[in-house]
Structures are given as structure tokens and as C-alpha cells.
Amino acid sequence: MFRELYFDTAATTPLLNEVKQVLMESLDTYGNPSSLHRKGIDAQKRVERARQQVLRTLGATGRVIFTASGTEANNLALFGIAQKYAQTPRHLVTTEIEHPSVLETCRALERRGWRVTYVAPEADGRVEAQKVLAAVTSETVLVSMMQVNNETGAILPIEEVGTALKANPRVVFHVDGIQAFGKFKHGAKWADLYSLSGHKIGAPKGVGALYTRPNLTLEPMLFGGGQESGLRSGTENVLSITALGEAAKVAVEKRETALNHTYGLAQSLVQGLAQIDGCVIQRTKEASPYIVSAAFPGLKGEVLVHALETKGLYVSTGSACSSKGGHTKASHVLQAMKYSKRQIEGTIRFSVGSWHTMEDILDAVNIVQEQTRWLHSVV
Ligand SMILES: Cc1ncc(COP(=O)(O)O)c(C=O)c1O
Known part of the structure; x- marks a missing residue:
């Protein structure tokens, strides 16, 4: 052998030992975070603790909306903003090297009347900030780009793009941080929306989150009981969220x-x-x-x-x-x-x-x- x-x-990634430990300790926490009794409150506290752990790792203030994957977080970011302008579809900017969870969402939006500019990378996989910024027009409502490319490892210029877009508050800046969260210090700092995923940092598959800066409004994709600030209805996956919080905590420490x-x-x-x-x-x-x-x-x-x-x-x-x-x-x-x-x-x-x-x-x-x-x- x-x-x-x-x-x-x-x-x-495999589960971290710290995550396994927290999962074992949490297996009997079966309350529904929306229940008013002690069992519900216990579950709710675990979800809120995980939210704070994720925020601390992001080094940001704002909201964390738990989702069932990084893919869902990316979909929520793009559809959530686009849906605000559903009556008059406008323009998005992204890059040709995004993950399919962004590219296919853009294509779905194109079928609904949106215009999308896909910025090409350089021959070595870099993306030029100036090319992204030059694609922004008076019709643009969202720029979406990844922090680290999942195939080549190229680091994209999110600081430069995010800083320049601050002067243009009409445009929301989304960063797919799925290959960067917990590994690099900054990311959410320059973004209005930032996606992350548990299974890339030692938590289980099937849990992710979308960070939103304070006061940013977007439309939900899932409707129901109004969990996760009304942006992602459905009873929270308490175990996986607890695990994601622990993995985020370990990541920031190390x-x-x-x-x-x-x-x-x-x-x-x-x-x-x-x-x-x-x-x-x-x-x-x-x-x-x-x-x-x-x-x-x-x-x-x-x-x-x-x-x-x-x-x-x-x-x-x-x-x-x-x-x-x-x-x-x-x-x-x-x-x-x-x-x-x-x-x-x-x-x-x-x-x-x-x-x-x-x-x-x-x-x-x-x-x-x-x-x-x-x-x-x-x-
Ligand atoms: C850059 C990037 N975005 C999004 C995703 C999708 O994340 P998930 O597997 O949690 O749906 C991945 C997964 O490989 C990724 O690498």
C-alpha cells in the first residue's frame, strides 16, 4: 500500500479534527433555531456563534447569510441584486475565468434580458483591474469577480477594483472568495458581497455563506419562514453551520x-x-x-x-x-x-x-x- x-x-478538504470534535458535541442539539423554548434557543445560539466566527475570520462588520453551498451564495449574490432591477434589466461585469456558479448564473440572467461583459484574462491567468473597471458603464449595477482562481491559483485584483468602485456606490461589488476564505487576510474588506464555502476549509460539504456589507439590500431567492434575515428561508442546518463556524475559527488562528x-x-x-x-x-x-x-x-x-x-x-x-x-x-x-x-x-x-x-x-x-x-x- x-x-x-x-x-x-x-x-x-477532509474534516478538521476540531470540526469533528464540535460535531460530536453538537449531535444531540436537535432544536429548531426558530423555536421559542430552551432547545430552540440553544440551537439559535450555536448559529449566532458561528455567524460571529465567520465575521471575525472575514475581519468585517455586516451580515452573514448561511446557505447550502458556495454555489448558492454566488447565485444569491447575483440574482439577489439583479432581482432588484427585474423590471428594467441592466448590465453586469464579470470575468471569463469565474467558476460556473457565477458564469452560469450570468447566462441565466442574459436569458432574462441582462447584458453581461465577460472580461478576458491575460495569457498568464492574471486579470487587469483596469480592464474590469473600463467595462463598467452607467447601466452597470454589479461587478462580480473571484479572489483566487480555482484552476490556476491566480489572485485577482479585488483590492484595486473594490477601492475604485467605492467611488461609484451605484455599483455593487461581489467577490467569490471560495478559494480564499480563511487562507488570506482580506477579501470582504473591499467587497459589498462575499461568498464562502465550508468544505474548502475543513467543514462538511453542503454549507456556505454570503457576507453582505451593512445596509445592502438584495432580494431573496428562497421564500418561506424568513430565516437568515429573510434572505434564505428554510430551517437552518445547525450542525453544518456550527462546523463552518469552528473551521473559520481554526482558519483565522492558523x-x-x-x-x-x-x-x-x-x-x-x-x-x-x-x-x-x-x-x-x-x-x-x-x-x-x-x-x-x-x-x-x-x-x-x-x-x-x-x-x-x-x-x-x-x-x-x-x-x-x-x-x-x-x-x-x-x-x-x-x-x-x-x-x-x-x-x-x-x-x-x-x-x-x-x-x-x-x-x-x-x-x-x-x-x-x-x-x-x-x-x-x-x-
Ligand atoms: C471559486 C469557486 N467558486 C464556487 C465554488 C462552488 O462552491 P461549492 O462547492 O460550495 O458549491 C467553488 C468550488 O470548487 C469554487 O472553487
Whole structure:
């Protein structure tokens, strides 16, 4: 048996021990937070504590609306603002490299009469703040961009865009912070709306949140009992929300140490991979250390993923959601960066965890070297 080397943390993370502990302690908290009795109040307190934990990690004041995923948080942000102008659809600005939960929502809005500008990235995956700002017109009501790209790790200029948009209070600025929350210090600071997801930071899948700055109004997508400030009706998922709060608390406590450690790991990973014959590192200077994209032109990403798995190394092709259902769709992100078909097909993504060690990195690089050499010799 091989030692497991899980390098797919951008797809999802294992539960943190602290989260498991809190979940075990909370399993018998079955009250409905809307109930008036003690059981309800106990559940309500857990939800409110988690809300404060998330706000503290964001370093922001405002509201946190718990959702069932990062995808739902992104949908709520875009539809929630668009719905305010439903009578006279206007204009949105986003980028070509957003996650499908933003891009497909934009396409749904286009079908309802909205105009959307999709700003193209540079060849290295960067997005120029000036290009985003230049796309804003007098009709624009929302700009949506991610903080960290989930396929390349590129860090987008949310500070520059957010700061410039402050002079234009008509325009709401939404940041998809799903690959950044708990890992980088700022994010929500420059945003009116900020999305996050539990399973990227050691909480369970199926819980996320949308942060909104104070006094920002948006329309709900789910109607009912008026939970979550009337923006997301439905009895709260108390267990998962409690877990998300705990994961956020742990993340903020360890953030600086984790980030520094991960920068070291990413540097070694990039250096190690770059030594391998035929490997192309697809990385911009301003990139998250948690995500490293590499291509092996001439090999197929899916084949490589399985070949690495046989040695205990887990990575993904482009992004987890583009490799569903037994067939991989060519990455829209790498296509927007205008990479060749051959390079896109040969791409794999390593996503690092702060718990990894230098030894893990060296072992991972050795496995990649061995398996790519073997695949080149048989294809
Ligand atoms: C940048 C980004 N946005 C949104 C999502 C969707 O989050 P969730 O899986 O919680 O729906 C992901 C998930 O990979 C992501 O990486």
C-alpha cells in the first residue's frame, strides 16, 4: 500500500479534527433555531456563534447569510441584486475565468434580458483591474469577480477594483472568495458581497455563506419562514453551520503560519515539477500557494490523474467540476488564457493543504516524474 498524498484540497478538504470534535458535541442539539423554548434557543445560539466566527475570520462588520453551498451564495449574490432591477434589466461585469456558479448564473440572467461583459484574462491567468473597471458603464449595477482562481491559483485584483468602485456606490461589488476564505487576510474588506464555502476549509460539504456589507439590500431567492434575515428561508442546518463556524475559527488562528508554510511548499512543488521533462508550469507571479497548475503536453490529464492515483497521489484535472460524468470538458479558464488544446488536455491541478510537509512535496514530485516517464514510454 502507498502512503496517501491528497493534493486536491481545492476540490474539497477532509474534516478538521476540531470540526469533528464540535460535531460530536453538537449531535444531540436537535432544536429548531426558530423555536421559542430552551432547545430552540440553544440551537439559535450555536448559529449566532458561528455567524460571529465567520465575521471575525472575514475581519468585517455586516451580515452573514448561511446557505447550502458556495454555489448558492454566488447565485444569491447575483440574482439577489439583479432581482432588484427585474423590471428594467441592466448590465453586469464579470470575468471569463469565474467558476460556473457565477458564469452560469450570468447566462441565466442574459436569458432574462441582462447584458453581461465577460472580461478576458491575460495569457498568464492574471486579470487587469483596469480592464474590469473600463467595462463598467452607467447601466452597470454589479461587478462580480473571484479572489483566487480555482484552476490556476491566480489572485485577482479585488483590492484595486473594490477601492475604485467605492467611488461609484451605484455599483455593487461581489467577490467569490471560495478559494480564499480563511487562507488570506482580506477579501470582504473591499467587497459589498462575499461568498464562502465550508468544505474548502475543513467543514462538511453542503454549507456556505454570503457576507453582505451593512445596509445592502438584495432580494431573496428562497421564500418561506424568513430565516437568515429573510434572505434564505428554510430551517437552518445547525450542525453544518456550527462546523463552518469552528473551521473559520481554526482558519483565522492558523492563517499566517499556514500561509507562510504553504508558500514554502508551493515554491518547492513548482521547482520540483519544473525539473520534470516536458512539464509546463501554468502560473502567474501573483498566485495562491494553495493551487499549482501544471501541464504535460502529449499526455491526457485524466490518464495522468489515474496513473498518479495508483501510487497514492490524488490530484485533479483542471477543476473538479469540469471532470464530471466520465468525460472532461476542456477548461474554460485555460481556453480563455488561449492555451493550445494539447496543453489544456495535459493539465493537472495540485492543490496543497497547510498540513502537507516538504517530504510530501518531494514524494509527490517523484511520483509525477516516475509516472509521466512511464506514460510517455507507453503512449
Ligand atoms: C471559486 C469557486 N467558486 C464556487 C465554488 C462552488 O462552491 P461549492 O462547492 O460550495 O458549491 C467553488 C468550488 O470548487 C469554487 O472553487
